[in-house]
Amino acid sequence: MKAAATQPYFWNVRVYYEDTDAAGVVYYANYLKYLERARTEWLAAAGVTLSALEIEHNAVFVVHRLEIDYRRPARLGDSLTIRLAPVERTRVRLVVAQDILRSDELISSARVSLACLDRRTWRPVVIPECIPGHARRIGRTGSTAPREKLS
Amino acid sequence: MKAAATQPYFWNVRVYYEDTDAAGVVYYANYLKYLERARTEWLAAAGVTLSALEIEHNAVFVVHRLEIDYRRPARLGDSLTIRLAPVERTRVRLVVAQDILRSDELISSARVSLACLDRRTWRPVVIPECIPGHARRIGRTGSTAPREKLS
Amino acid sequence: MKAAATQPYFWNVRVYYEDTDAAGVVYYANYLKYLERARTEWLAAAGVTLSALEIEHNAVFVVHRLEIDYRRPARLGDSLTIRLAPVERTRVRLVVAQDILRSDELISSARVSLACLDRRTWRPVVIPECIPGHARRIGRTGSTAPREKLS
Amino acid sequence: MKAAATQPYFWNVRVYYEDTDAAGVVYYANYLKYLERARTEWLAAAGVTLSALEIEHNAVFVVHRLEIDYRRPARLGDSLTIRLAPVERTRVRLVVAQDILRSDELISSARVSLACLDRRTWRPVVIPECIPGHARRIGRTGSTAPREKLS
Numbered sequence: 001m002k003a004a005a006t007q008p009y010f011w012n013v014r015v016y017y018e019d020t021d022a023a024g025v026v027y028y029a030n031y032l033k034y035l036e037r038a039r040t041e042w043l044a045a046a047g048v049t050l051s052a053l054e055i056e057h058n059a060v061f062v063v064h065r066l067e068i069d070y071r072r073p074a075r076l077g078d079s080l081t082i083r084l085a086p087v088e089r090t091r092v093r094l095v096v097a098q099d100i101l102r103s104d105e106l107i108s109s110a111r112v113s114l115a116c117l118d119r120r121t122w123r124p125v126v127i128p129e130c131i132p133g134h135a136r137r138i139g140r141t142g143s144t145a146p147r148e149k150l151s
Numbered sequence: 152m153k154a155a156a157t158q159p160y161f162w163n164v165r166v167y168y169e170d171t172d173a174a175g176v177v178y179y180a181n182y183l184k185y186l187e188r189a190r191t192e193w194l195a196a197a198g199v200t201l202s203a204l205e206i207e208h209n210a211v212f213v214v215h216r217l218e219i220d221y222r223r224p225a226r227l228g229d230s231l232t233i234r235l236a237p238v239e240r241t242r243v244r245l246v247v248a249q250d251i252l253r254s255d256e257l258i259s260s261a262r263v264s265l266a267c268l269d270r271r272t273w274r275p276v277v278i279p280e281c282i283p284g285h286a287r288r289i290g291r292t293g294s295t296a297p298r299e300k301l302s
Numbered sequence: 303m304k305a306a307a308t309q310p311y312f313w314n315v316r317v318y319y320e321d322t323d324a325a326g327v328v329y330y331a332n333y334l335k336y337l338e339r340a341r342t343e344w345l346a347a348a349g350v351t352l353s354a355l356e357i358e359h360n361a362v363f364v365v366h367r368l369e370i371d372y373r374r375p376a377r378l379g380d381s382l383t384i385r386l387a388p389v390e391r392t393r394v395r396l397v398v399a400q401d402i403l404r405s406d407e408l409i410s411s412a413r414v415s416l417a418c419l420d421r422r423t424w425r426p427v428v429i430p431e432c433i434p435g436h437a438r439r440i441g442r443t444g445s446t447a448p449r450e451k452l453s
Numbered sequence: 454m455k456a457a458a459t460q461p462y463f464w465n466v467r468v469y470y471e472d473t474d475a476a477g478v479v480y481y482a483n484y485l486k487y488l489e490r491a492r493t494e495w496l497a498a499a500g501v502t503l504s505a506l507e508i509e510h511n512a513v514f515v516v517h518r519l520e521i522d523y524r525r526p527a528r529l530g531d532s533l534t535i536r537l538a539p540v541e542r543t544r545v546r547l548v549v550a551q552d553i554l555r556s557d558e559l560i561s562s563a564r565v566s567l568a569c570l571d572r573r574t575w576r577p578v579v580i581p582e583c584i585p586g587h588a589r590r591i592g593r594t595g596s597t598a599p600r601e602k603l604s
Binding site: 049 | 486490529
C-alpha cells in the first residue's frame with residue numbers, strides 16, 4: 001500500500017443552524033453528513049471525483065455498515081475536524097475510521113464500511129484502483145484483509 | 152377544470168427533532184420539505200406518482216420560483232396541516248398556494264411555481280394531463296392563465 | 303416489565319425527494335431520521351412526548367451508540383415500515399432494535415443505544431419510569447441487563 | 454452606512470450527496486442551507502457570532518420572508534459561490550440579496566428578509582448595531598428604508 005493511503009486525512013466543518021436540533025446540539029443523523037463530506041474530500045484529494053466514478057466506472061461508493069459512538073455534543077458555531085484513516089481493505093470492501101473532534105476533544109467516533117456498487121444493477125463490484133486505501137497488492141495475492149489500526 | 156382540482160388538499164405532518172434547530176423552532180428550510188410532501192401526496196391522491204412521471208413521461212416536476220412568509224414558529228411535537236390549492240396554470244406552469252397551519256393558526260404561507268422538465272435535457276415540457284390542476288381546456292383554446300384564487 | 307413494552311412497534315414512512323440522493327436511493331443519513339420518527343411515535347403511543355420529558359423531567363433522550371447495516375436501497379415513492387423493539391435495558395440505558403422494511407424485504411437493520419441526559423448539564427440521569435421498555439423491576443433488584451431479542 | 458456593509462460578500466460551498474436528490478440535482482430546500490451558511494459567515498466576518506447574539510442580546514436572527522428563483526440545477530460535485538449584499542434596512546428588518554453562482558452562471562437568486570427576535574418571547578427587537586448592514590443613521594433620522602440594489 002502506498003504511503004499516502006496510510007496517512008490520516010483531516011477535513012474541517014463549521015456547525016450551522018441546519019445541523020442542530022431543538023435540544024441545542026448537532027442532530028445525530030447530521031454527523032453522518034460530516035463523515036461523508038470528509039470521505040468525499042479525501043477522495044477528491046486523491047484525484048477521485050464521485051461524478052467520474054459514476055461516469056467512468058458506473059460505480060457508486062456506498063456505506064453498507066456504520067458504527068458510531070456519540071461521546072459529547074457539538075453545538076452551534078463549533079468548528080469541528082473530521083479525521084479519516086483506512087483501517088481495513090479487501091477487493092470489494094474498504095473500512096475507514098472516522099473521528100469527529102473539537103480541538104482535541106473527541107465528539108464522535110465512527111467506523112464506516114464502504115463498498116462499490118454498479119449503479120445500474122446495484123451489485124457489488126471490485127473497488128477501482130483509483131480509490132485511496134485500495135488493496136492493490138492484497139488483491140493480487142488473494143490474502144485476506146489485514147486489520148491495521150491507522151488512526 | 153374538474154371540480155377535484157379546485158378543492159384544497161390537506162396533508163398532516165408531525166414536527167420531529169430532525170426538523171428543528173438550536174433556536175428551538177422548525178428550521179426555515181425544513182418547511183419546504185413539508186410543502187413538497189404535501190404536493191407529492193396531492194399528486195398521489197390524483198393517481199400520479201413521481202416515479203411514473205419519470206418513467207412514462209421522462210418528466211420531473213420542479214419548483215422554479217418560491218415565495219414564503221414565515222409568520223409564527225412551529226415547535227417540536229407540533230402537529231401541522233399543509234393546505235394546498237392550485238391558483239394559476241398554463242400549459243407549462245402550475246402555481247400552487249400552500250399554507251402551513253397549526254390548528255387554525257397560520258404558521259407559514261407559500262406560493263410555489265412548478266414546471267415539468269424533461270429529465271434528460273432539463274428543458275421545459277408541457278405539463279402532462281394527468282397532473283391535477285392542469286389547464287386541459289385552457290391549453291386547447293390557447294388562452295392565457297386565469298388567476299383565480301382558490302384557497 | 304409490562305407486556306406492552308415487549309411488543310414490537312411499527313411505524314410507516316413514505317420516501318420523498320428530500321430523502322433521496324443523486325445515486326437514486328435514500329441517502330444513508332436519512333434512514334436515521336426514519337428511525338427517530340419511529341422512536342418518537344413509539345414513545346407518543348406510550349403517552350410520552352419529548353416536550354413533556356424536557357419540561358417535566360428536564361431530560362432529553364439521546365442516542366449514544368448506533369450500529370446500522372444497509373442491506374438494500376430504498377427508492378423514491380417507497381412505502382417503508384420501521385419495526386422497533388426494546389432489546390436491552392438498564393436504569394440508565396435503553397437499547398432498541400430497529401429494522402426498516404419494504405413489505406417483507408429488509409432494507410436496513412439498526413441497533414440503537416439510548417440514554418437520558420439532564421438538558422442543563424448534559425449528564426446522564428436515570429431513565430424516567432414513563433419510558434416504555436424501562437427496567438422497573440430490573441432496576442430495583444440491581445440485576446444486570448438481560449439480552450432478550452424481541453424482534 | 455459604513456463602506457464594508459455595502460460590499461458584496463462571497464462564500465463557497467461544494468455540493469455533496471447530502472444536498473442532491475433522486476432527480477440528480479440539488480434538492481430545492483437545500484439551497485436555503487447554502488444561503489444561511491453564507492449569512493452566518495458574513496456575520497462572522499463582521500465579528501458577530503450567532504451564539505454571542507443569543508447570549509449577549511437574547512436575540513435570534515430569523516427569516517420572515519423569502520423569495521427564490523431557481524434558474525438552473527446544481528449537481529453533485531459542483532463548486533458554488535453564494536454572493537450576499539444587503540439591499541434594504543430599517544431598525545427592525547434587514548433584506549439581503551443572495552445569488553448562487555457556478556462560476557459566472559446564475560443557479561438561483563434569492564431575496565431574504567430578516568428580523569431579530571427576542572429568543573424568550575419570540576417578539577421583534579431592534580437589530581443590534583453589531584449586525585453589518587444595520588441602518589444606524591437611518592434609524593436615528595427615522596427615515597424609511599431606502600431600496601438600493603447593491604448586488
